[in-house]
Amino acid sequence: MTQDNAPAYGLWSLVVINSLVFIIFAFSFAKPQSGRDWRSFGAFSGFLVALFAEMYGYPLTIYLLSGWLGTKFPGVDFLSHDAGHLLEVMFGWRANPHFGPFHALSAVFIGGGFWLLSAAWSVLYASQRAGTLAKTGAYARVRHPQYVAFVLIMFGFLLQWPTVLTLVMFPILCAMYVRLSLTEERDAAKTFGAEWERYASQTPRFFPKLGASGGDAAPCLTIAPTRRPSREQQGP
Template identity: 65%
Template sequence: MSPVTGSMVIYLLSGWLGSRFPGVDFMSHDNGHLLEVMFGWRGNPHWGPFHLLSTVLIFAGFWLLSAAWRVLYHAQRRHELATAGPYARIRHPQYVGFVIIMFGFLLQWPTLLTLLMFPILVWIYSRLALHEEADMLAQFGERYQSYRQHTPAFIPGKGQTQHH
């Protein structure tokens, strides 16, 4: 989301925001960080709790994405199933990484468009994961079925069974 688009959304909501938060200039860059303003945190929003959490989430998402792609790249070159690194804990770390990054940006600069698009993109990634699972089952058969039974799709530890 560009600052220009965010500013347009703020402009369209300026009447409602102005009545709810009198004395706040929502057209200034700092006040474009709506969560800090709405919770009453004054000062530089780039050091506010939402912005700091956002930064941590964005870096964590990129780290997960990078770690997953490295494992996936090497597994694909060997025509093997990716089960190491992040894939040892969840089946779709690349999609989880994307969602973490998107959520981080949503915290940093929430707009109507990002609020609308976030659940749509999460749904799209979940659908991609289902299609990917069908492909992996066709390619790796029983080995993927066993991996799927022992490794949760998106949340580590959720529904995970013990290896026997």
């Protein structure tokens, strides 16, 4: 990341291509159907567009922080693409940022989020067709795995390419997903009644219990200790 690196912005075709690739990829897993589904997916899509607009289009964050960045990290060309990986720069990683620790960790979060999104959809789709409550697979660990997946993916992108706009959007989207989850739970309680109450009492909303088997686990069976019959019961 030296002055020899050429500027890598104003590439709006890459903004469009990358946005479409990730949005379509997520859509193939999430498959929104209801109005709530479309709102959650639309917010997630907006996050991706804002991210790639700064990654390849206009580096708003770099310009806003240019004075501080130039003073704190002299000799770094912040108009180069590599320098846009701000966490790698700020923590002293001067080699290729695509092989840096934050970029590697971001790949884990993004890949894990897409995997969870796919796993959750397969269970939800089968339950919707059968008219039953989704409570197996990913839904046996948390009640809203799809929202968890969206947050994991967004957090992964923040580790890879933090921007002022996406940092502001992230907590707002998290709060929106919490509100949507509460609305969905009220609807599920009306539809499934006692079955939902039992499932919700055993399964966390967002954070899985370590070592727990999830909401679809069978109740434990206890065996009462045997008692020896009395002399009268034994007979002669």
